[in-house]
Amino acid sequence: MANQRVVIDPITRIEGHLRVEVEVDENNVVQKAYSSSTLWRGIELILKNRDPRDAGLMAQRICGVCTYSHYRAGIECVEDALGVVPPYNAQLVRSILNESLYMHDHVVHFYHLHGLDWVDVVSALSADPKKASELAFQYADLPIATGTDELTAVQRKVAGFVEKGQLGPFANAYWGNKTYKFSPEQNLIALSHYLKALEVQRTAAQMFAIFGAKQPHGQTLVVGGVTSIRDMLSPARLAEWKTKYEIVKDFIDRAYYADVVMAAEAYGSEPSVLGGLGVKNFMASEEMMLNRTEKLFQGGFIKDGDLSKVFDVDETKIKEDVTHAWYEGKEPLQPYDGETIQNYTGFIDGDTVNGKAKVIDPNEKYTWVKAPRYDNQSVEVGPLSCLLVNYARGNEKVKKEVGDFLARTGLPVGALFTTLGRTAARMLQTKLISDNAITTFNSLIENLKTDDSTYTKFEIDPEKEYMGRFIGEVPRGVLSHWVRIKNGVIDNYQAVVPTTWNAGPIDKNGQVGPYEASLIGLKLEDPKKPLEVIRVIHSFDPCMACSVHVIDIKGQELSQYKVNPLASGAAC
Amino acid sequence: MNGFNSMFEKATERIRILSSLEPTQKESIETMLDKKGYDRRDFMKWAASITAMLSLPSQFTPLFADAAKLADRLPLIWLHMAECTGCSEAFIRSDAPTVDSLIFEHISLEYHETLMAAAGWQAEENLEHAMKKYEGKYILLVEGGVPTAMNGMYLTLGAQAKTGLSLVQEAAEKAAAIFSIGTCASFGGIQAAAPNPTGAKGVDKVVGKPVINVPGCPPSAANIVGTLMHFLLFGTLPALDRYSRPKWAYGNRIHDLCERRGHFDAGEFVESFGDDGAKEGWCLYKQGCKGPYTFNNCSTERFNQHVNWPIGAGHGCMGCSEPNFWDTMGPLEKPLDSYLVKGLNKTVDNIGTALLSATVLGIGAHAVASIFMNNNDESEG
Numbered sequence: 012m013a014n015q016r017v018v019i020d021p022i023t024r025i026e027g028h029l030r031v032e033v034e035v036d037e038n039n040v041v042q043k044a045y046s047s048s049t050l051w052r053g054i055e056l057i058l059k060n061r062d063p064r065d066a067g068l069m070a071q072r073i074c075g076v077c078t079y080s081h082y083r084a085g086i087e088c089v090e091d092a093l094g095v096v097p098p099y100n101a102q103l104v105r106s107i108l109n110e111s112l113y114m115h116d117h118v119v120h121f122y123h124l125h126g127l128d129w130v131d132v133v134s135a136l137s138a139d140p141k142k143a144s145e146l147a148f149q150y151a152d153l154p155i156a157t158g159t160d161e162l163t164a165v166q167r168k169v170a171g172f173v174e175k176g177q178l179g180p181f182a183n184a185y186w187g188n189k190t191y192k193f194s195p196e197q198n199l200i201a202l203s204h205y206l207k208a209l210e211v212q213r214t215a216a217q218m219f220a221i222f223g224a225k226q227p228h229g230q231t232l233v234v235g236g237v238t239s240i241r242d243m244l245s246p247a248r249l250a251e252w253k254t255k256y257e258i259v260k261d262f263i264d265r266a267y268y269a270d271v272v273m274a275a276e277a278y279g280s281e282p283s284v285l286g287g288l289g290v291k292n293f294m295a296s297e298e299m300m301l302n303r304t305e306k307l308f309q310g311g312f313i314k315d316g317d318l319s320k321v322f323d324v325d326e327t328k329i330k331e332d333v334t335h336a337w338y339e340g341k342e343p344l345q346p347y348d349g350e351t352i353q354n355y356t357g358f359i360d361g362d363t364v365n366g367k368a369k370v371i372d373p374n375e376k377y378t379w380v381k382a383p384r385y386d387n388q389s390v391e392v393g394p395l396s397c398l399l400v401n402y403a404r405g406n407e408k409v410k411k412e413v414g415d416f417l418a419r420t421g422l423p424v425g426a427l428f429t430t431l432g433r434t435a436a437r438m439l440q441t442k443l444i445s446d447n448a449i450t451t452f453n454s455l456i457e458n459l460k461t462d463d464s465t466y467t468k469f470e471i472d473p474e475k476e477y478m479g480r481f482i483g484e485v486p487r488g489v490l491s492h493w494v495r496i497k498n499g500v501i502d503n504y505q506a507v508v509p510t511t512w513n514a515g516p517i518d519k520n521g522q523v524g525p526y527e528a529s530l531i532g533l534k535l536e537d538p539k540k541p542l543e544v545i546r547v548i549h550s551f552d553p554c555m556a557c558s559v560h561v562i563d564i565k566g567q568e569l570s571q572y573k574v575n576p577l578a579s580g581a582a583c
Numbered sequence: 584m585n586g587f588n589s590m591f592e593k594a595t596e597r598i599r600i601l602s603s604l605e606p607t608q609k610e611s612i613e614t615m616l617d618k619k620g621y622d623r624r625d626f627m628k629w630a631a632s633i634t635a636m637l638s639l640p641s642q643f644t645p646l647f648a649d650a651a652k653l654a655d656r657l658p659l660i661w662l663h664m665a666e667c668t669g670c671s672e673a674f675i676r677s678d679a680p681t682v683d684s685l686i687f688e689h690i691s692l693e694y695h696e697t698l699m700a701a702a703g704w705q706a707e708e709n710l711e712h713a714m715k716k717y718e719g720k721y722i723l724l725v726e727g728g729v730p731t732a733m734n735g736m737y738l739t740l741g742a743q744a745k746t747g748l749s750l751v752q753e754a755a756e757k758a759a760a761i762f763s764i765g766t767c768a769s770f771g772g773i774q775a776a777a778p779n780p781t782g783a784k785g786v787d788k789v790v791g792k793p794v795i796n797v798p799g800c801p802p803s804a805a806n807i808v809g810t811l812m813h814f815l816l817f818g819t820l821p822a823l824d825r826y827s828r829p830k831w832a833y834g835n836r837i838h839d840l841c842e843r844r845g846h847f848d849a850g851e852f853v854e855s856f857g858d859d860g861a862k863e864g865w866c867l868y869k870q871g872c873k874g875p876y877t878f879n880n881c882s883t884e885r886f887n888q889h890v891n892w893p894i895g896a897g898h899g900c901m902g903c904s905e906p907n908f909w910d911t912m913g914p915l916e917k918p919l920d921s922y923l924v925k926g927l928n929k930t931v932d933n934i935g936t937a938l939l940s941a942t943v944l945g946i947g948a949h950a951v952a953s954i955f956m957n958n959n960d961e962s963e964g
Contacts, residue, residue, distance in 0.1 A: 075669020184700030467858025
């Protein structure tokens with residue numbers, strides 16, 4: 012029997028618009044996989060000719076989920092170009108904002124975006140709340156939101172939905188799929204945390220807003236510094252941040268950590284989450300300023316899964332390939348020279364397990380996302396890459412955290428190289444950040460005793476040309492923004508974002524990217540309900556709006572856009 | 584209360600009609616709130632706050648309470664177009680009062696790609712099913728601009744690769760009301776900024792029906808909920824301004840109720856970010872604050888449960904709830920009258936029509952006068 016095509020569009024519970032297609036053989040094992048981004052917005056093209064000081068606020072609108080990431084990148088690439096160094100206070104506040112963002116973003120991802128891939132809501136209804144309450148103590152010394160009364164209330168709430176057949180956002184999912192491995196009691200615990208996390212994430216967003224004005228889409232960074240000086244100088248505001256920080260950290264320690272330990276136990280022998288890693292090259296960037304001399308994470312590149320060697324990242328080896336992306340162009344190009352012509356070819360008619368549909372023609376172009384390559388190779392970025400690079404670098408904090416987790420769950424190091432490992436790495440990264448964010452905060456308090464500067468003045472000389480970039484780690488992995496400034500305005504702008512690295516299509520050498528590689532060999536219980544595929548893809552935390560963008564290097568007349576737009580797709 | 588009599592009667596009648604509809608949820612909202620630990624007093628307090636926010640007399644409070652109890656009669660469909668999901672993120676932050684999010688939970692959220700458990704064919708099924716079952720009854724909320732260039736192919740959705748444009752038109756056709764959530768759905772937003780490569784437009788430009796705009800980048804959850812509440816209660820569109828924004832939320836300039844307004848009037852301005860004026864909380868007009876040209880309730884509502892807002896945090900307003908603000912308000916950190924646009928000459932022509940109404944000119948004159956008044960104290964900066 013010929014392979015059958017499975018089309019999943021939309022992939023829900025992500026940022027943006029993503030289609031995934033797989034071909035399964037007669038045993039429902041995935042032979043081929045294709046990932047396609049189906050939205051294009053053109054934000055870098057829009058940035059052209061703007062005041063460089065506007066780059067941050069505009070670039071931030073690339074994504075409202077990792078919101079602050081593109082804001083900071085947009086501000087700091089311009090600072091790099093102009094040679095502006097913001098005061099130490101401003102650097103610390105930016106780091107605190109980044110830590111606050113991670114504590115929000117990863118919690119929301121695990122519970123509200125990824126959670127329902129692991130938790131069978133319907134199964135939770137048959138749980139015994141008392142047993143579940145006792146069970147929670149196996150995973151945390153002091154569990155949170157798992158008292159018998161609370162669990163009973165949660166159960167009743169969901170029972171109401173189910174009875175009525177009116178599941179709202181929980182309707183028509185893959186409940187009952189055999190690869191759901193939690194017991195009813197475990198499902199109930201996780202479901203209670205799903206609801207609790209809705210509360211906690213609001214507090215995490217408030218943490219950000221104290222120094223960031225609002226969340227999503229903060230508004231306190233400017234080229235040269237930060238503006239929230241009154242919030243920094245107010246002891247009441249500082250204490251408010253600390254209080255909220257403690258609430259969120261508490262949830263991470265007592266619920267998030269515990270639930271991932273529980274998942275490791277329940278899913279430790281479930282084959283569909285023990286693969287999911289096809290590309291074994293990993294990249295990470297230095298990040299999280301703790302004080303003048305120390306950063307929490309280091310950067311580097313790991314090749315072929317060999318943890319005995321970590322290379323420094325050489326940015327000239329980053330190139331983007333458009334063979335299967337909706338742009339014209341032949342050779343892979345370094346981002347600064349990236350020049351492509353938009354060329355949408357759409358989908359073709361085809362048969363799928365669900366009947367006729369529009370499908371990807373893998374011999375043609377099939378996505379708005381380009382295929383970035385490092386030294387001609389596919390690379391995975393994200394929390395797992397960050398932990399692996401730091402583990403291999405001998406970062407003591409990371410080694411201890413990873414070691415403790417493996418000891419606690421009894422999993423071997425190899426278990427990290429899986430879908431489950433990717434999900435666990437995100438939690439461990441959150442834990443490391445939440446444990447250490449207080450150091451950054453204390454550094455700020457210490458410095459404020461003698462220094463209240465928050466802004467460095469600068470000038471943009473319209474006669475001069477400038478070039479600069481930002482490279483840093485954001486919740487979904489390595490992010491870089493590149494800018495050229497001429498005549499006092501933005502001459503060229505480009506963002507190379509994490510989801511581009513992970514979600515890109517096949518390149519000219521036939522190499523697939525991390526998403527596509529991660530699905531090969533995956534066995535599906537029921538190709539019409541491809542939960543397994545969604546779980547693997549969600550473990551990367553897709554962010555599609557980030558991953559599609561455009562540049563216009565030649566400086567064509569903007570009005571000629573329709574004729575021959577210049578474009579370059581990369582992704583977050 | 585005189586002018587409100589007919590409104591009150593209309594609302595009472597509306598409640599009567601809603602009460603006769605079949606509920607979509609089994610459990611009443613009161614039971615649900617009770618289980619969550621909110622008593623009737625909390626609930627009435629919330630209803631009172633909504634009433635005040637909508638600038639209605641307190642006699643309306645019990646009606647809002649009744650309307651909220653009936654909220655589960657309204658199925659919601661939330662579509663994502665060309666967007667960043669920031670509005671959905673703002674929406675899940677909503678909790679002050681916490682009842683907001685509970686109302687949403689209790690409303691039948693039939694389709695929302697960021698939150699729904701289903702994916703792929705099953706997700707599409709949910710959408711088709713909801714559009715059929717609740718034909719003419721559901722509220723359509725749209726997040727994101729609608730790409731129209733290349734026949735809308737810059738965004739396709741679902742296994743049949745329908746364009747976002749055709750999907751939003753189809754869903755609008757059968758909706759009882761349409762709300763554009765955020766500046767992108769309202770006016771096209773960031774992707775519609777010059778040169779608008781994808782031909783992105785606001786929803787009202789592509790559907791042949793009235794649309795209520797709830798702009799902001801993102802808008803506050805309170806504004807979204809208030810707009811829904813108004814529809815529930817009156818069954819009609821709220822009083823709208825010329826950009827179809829509900830007047831109760833977008834009727835005042837940021838500047839009018841700004842906490843730094845006194846400094847503007849006194850001619851006390853931040854001359855440079857981080858200066859002594861910045862530490863004192865002086866006016867940000869000279870740092871490009873667009874509060875005088877922007878209609879929204881941020882000065883009073885703030886964000887993230889009133890924790891903070893851009894002007895509070897020392898950065899000016901950038902005018903994000905105004906049409907085409909990316910083109911008409913930039914550079915965002917410079918006052919409008921202080922620069923010559925380089926490279927955006929096409930769009931600068933639009934500034935006149937978009938902004939310089941007589942009122943705003945008045946404000947500008949006031950600002951200029953204040954600046955002159957303060958000239959003697961310039962040395963402070």
